[in-house]
Amino acid sequence: MGKGEKLAYNVDISLIKINRNYYYEYKGKIVKKIVYKGRTFFDKYEKIDEPLTFQVMNDHIERKRIIAHDLINRQRNIVENIVFDYNGNNPEIFWNRASLLLREEGFLNFTAYNSKTPGHLHLYIHKGHTTLNEGIQIAKKLSLKLAGKLPKQWRVFPTDELPPEFNILNLPYELYKKERGASWARHM
Template sequence: MQRMDLSLIKMITDHYYIKRDLTVKKIEHKGRYFFDKFERVDEPLSLAIQREHAERKIIVAHSLINRLNKVENIVFDYNGRMPERFWHRAQLLLREEGFINFTAYETKTPGHLHLYVHKGHTTFMEGCQIANKLSVMLSQKLPQEWRMFPTMDMPLEYNILALPYEIYQKERGASWSKHM
């Protein structure tokens, strides 16, 4: 994937997470224990690191929440069997709700997608509310085979996603909005 395709995400690049084979730390959140295999690296996410990830030598993740507790993207982590159907329904819903910039990326597993909805500077709480609202609206049309990010159900350290591998589809701009 080219650098231009990743720039559509507006990733937080002042740090990144790298997956380790062993558990890095144990986190308790809302009475549940989470075992974290991603280690935070407080260095900028460089092109060399992104290239190693693209060559599948390492697994790198980026954070969805910046140091000011703001969110740039709301993400559907789709893990179902019908990505075309999910993409079609999701793009119709997002257009109807007024979101005009969103991009779907393929993940390591074939058929699984990360659909990034580009929201801009949004507080973490507002991002979680929008994510829940979009999830509920889409679940009325499709069986729920996705998780939403950001989420308050997991610790802040778990609001990360692995870098995508390939672009699936993208919707940019407002050329269709004149018909609404």
């Protein structure tokens, strides 16, 4: 990239169905303290009640700011995605095992994106209009099944083990791999 050229946020996030009415910005310092289920959490992300514009997304991709989106549609109490936040050291093995499991479980559409840290992935399982409680149960079930095949090096979302404000993820930086409607899936 030449001097003066600007990056553009061109990562395909259409299946994530991000609520663009607001976003979260990482501030690098404690923004607020949250007590949840007897534990204290320190939130370093500030909710910005402004639209998530392409300029904000471009600032993220250019690494001028760290921007996150909400995984929960709070007005309807639903989630569109179950997400694995993989923080291990072998994304290829994780992708292969996770994609096999997801196909076996009947999930046809899922996308992995690279996160800021090399080798770390955000694997979005595009579930669509799922109640928050059902999403939490599906996430726990899938995580448990995958943990039988791999050492656990991930968190899953949505989760009720963290405050609702912590059910956010940084915007993806680039596509890793995607799966769309495999015709050979077991249940078809």
